[in-house]
Amino acid sequence: MKASAVAEIERNAASHSPGADPIRVLVVEDDDEQRRIVAGMISSMGYLAETAGHGEEALEKIGAAPFHAIVTDLIMPCMDGVELMKTLQARGDLTPVIVLTGFGDIGQAVSIVHDLRAFWFLEKPVHQPVLELLLERAVRIESMAREAALLRRQAGYRGGLSGLVGQCRAMQQVLALIQRVAPSDATVLISGESGAGKELAARAIHELSPRAGAPFVAINCAALPESLIESELFGHERGAFTGALTRRPGCFEQAHRGTLFLDEIAEMPIAMQAKLLRVLQDGKIRRLGANSETPVDVRVLAATNRPPVEAVQEKLLREDLYYRLNVFHITMPALRHRKEDLPLLADALIRELNERHGCRIAGVDSAAMSALMRHSWPGNVRELRNVLERAVILAHEGMLEAAHLPPAFGAAGVSLSAAEGQKTQEPNFTFRSGATLREVQDAYIRHTLSLAGNNKRRAARILDISERTLHSRVTE
Numbered sequence: 001m002k003a004s005a006v007a008e009i010e011r012n013a014a015s016h017s018p019g020a021d022p023i024r025v026l027v028v029e030d031d032d033e034q035r036r037i038v039a040g041m042i043s044s045m046g047y048l049a050e051t052a053g054h055g056e057e058a059l060e061k062i063g064a065a066p067f068h069a070i071v072t073d074l075i076m077p078c079m080d081g082v083e084l085m086k087t088l089q090a091r092g093d094l095t096p097v098i099v100l101t102g103f104g105d106i107g108q109a110v111s112i113v114h115d116l117r118a119f120w121f122l123e124k125p126v127h128q129p130v131l132e133l134l135l136e137r138a139v140r141i142e143s144m145a146r147e148a149a150l151l152r153r154q155a156g157y158r159g160g161l162s163g164l165v166g167q168c169r170a171m172q173q174v175l176a177l178i179q180r181v182a183p184s185d186a187t188v189l190i191s192g193e194s195g196a197g198k199e200l201a202a203r204a205i206h207e208l209s210p211r212a213g214a215p216f217v218a219i220n221c222a223a224l225p226e227s228l229i230e231s232e233l234f235g236h237e238r239g240a241f242t243g244a245l246t247r248r249p250g251c252f253e254q255a256h257r258g259t260l261f262l263d264e265i266a267e268m269p270i271a272m273q274a275k276l277l278r279v280l281q282d283g284k285i286r287r288l289g290a291n292s293e294t295p296v297d298v299r300v301l302a303a304t305n306r307p308p309v310e311a312v313q314e315k316l317l318r319e320d321l322y323y324r325l326n327v328f329h330i331t332m333p334a335l336r337h338r339k340e341d342l343p344l345l346a347d348a349l350i351r352e353l354n355e356r357h358g359c360r361i362a363g364v365d366s367a368a369m370s371a372l373m374r375h376s377w378p379g380n381v382r383e384l385r386n387v388l389e390r391a392v393i394l395a396h397e398g399m400l401e402a403a404h405l406p407p408a409f410g411a412a413g414v415s416l417s418a419a420e421g422q423k424t425q426e427p428n429f430t431f432r433s434g435a436t437l438r439e440v441q442d443a444y445i446r447h448t449l450s451l452a453g454n455n456k457r458r459a460a461r462i463l464d465i466s467e468r469t470l471h472s473r474v475t476e
Helices: 003-014 032-044 055-064 081-091 106-115 128-155 169-181 198-207 229-234 270-282 308-313 319-325 339-357 366-374 380-395 414-419 437-451 456-463 467-475
Strands: 024-028 048-052 069-073 097-101 120-123 188-191 216-220 259-263 299-304 328-331 360-364 397-400
Touching: 024 032, 024 055, 032 048, 032 069, 032 128, 048 055, 055 069, 055 081, 069 081, 069 128, 081 097, 081 106, 097 106, 097 128, 106 120, 120 128, 169 198, 169 328, 188 198, 188 319, 198 216, 198 259, 198 299, 229 270, 270 319, 308 319, 339 360, 339 366, 339 380, 360 366, 366 380, 380 397, 437 456, 437 467, 456 467
Parallel strands: 024 048, 024 069, 069 097, 097 120, 188 299, 188 328, 216 259, 259 299, 360 397
Antiparallel strands: none
């Protein structure tokens, strides 16, 4: 890292003027008066001080949102400072910890600094100038460590990111776009067929961003009943509705300082889309039953398996929400359009599946690879993974052979083969002369559902529509 870059990081870390993203310090102290005094000192320095009465409460707050530094007492009820630091160390949490020690605790504090890698210790009563100096240094080191971790993740990019693999031109363009947009806070709209890797792309953006240490929360908008989606997104207060026995934070609060991924955004009810747009514009949410708004710092990524412009034209996606989300657009290519990546994808997936199932598969033989190349992959990479998982378990060791693939694997599928003008052995699809477009669509949906053995999930995947849309069309 260049000296100028380090200097800039240090300036940013040392600066604690109030702003949209303040430096947050957690004070963990069971004594009410001591907690109030220390928190007051930290607030007077320009930091945002939050408090906890013991280690368990501290872990709850750390789990909700990361801190730049922690100031903790040693001796506390429920969970003391030693157990708190051991738990943080086991989690891989590198937040700097300043230990407060009373009379007779100095030896233990020095041991903790050595064994648990606490940042430093400070004797009680706390002197503000000493605490301020320690916090400045702790925050500076935390910021530099975060930047170094980001650079290490970005340096690891070599044709693959966070489970995304591909050397074809289309995937290289996707990986390059992810690299470019990840460091920013821009909203991203990811489109592509079901199973093409939209969530993997969203996770890669998160993991290469400065928010990587904070939560990544994913929600499938198509899987939630309309009556529950507002509560899932924004949370609710106790008593907000029948069955709301406790206050519950929603996905926005859970993703505070991190990333929220909204999958199948075009399946979200239109009325809910209007509320989402307001949150994106204001950066505040209102829990169901609440009297006030709560600010949230969340980066939003969204995905749809529909072409976004078509979703807008069909009134499934609000035009204003589309423009708000589509600051940056990434299109995931279908697997049938990048079959040259199949050997690379198969190799990466087999390595993962070997580890998961305790198998020793060396690779895919030529006959099995030919079958993989012939298949039309209506389920994209998700389908490839399922096929390979079955084959790896069957073979257990050695090479994967064609015999380990599903029966009749590689035969042309009804939907994709028809779409690509290939011959199919399935019954011909016919409709009456003079039928309306709606009637043709409904007839084809029912025809595909029949060929899929009335498996709605499979039929929806073949048709590239959501299960909710399929259900509504066949029950009308």
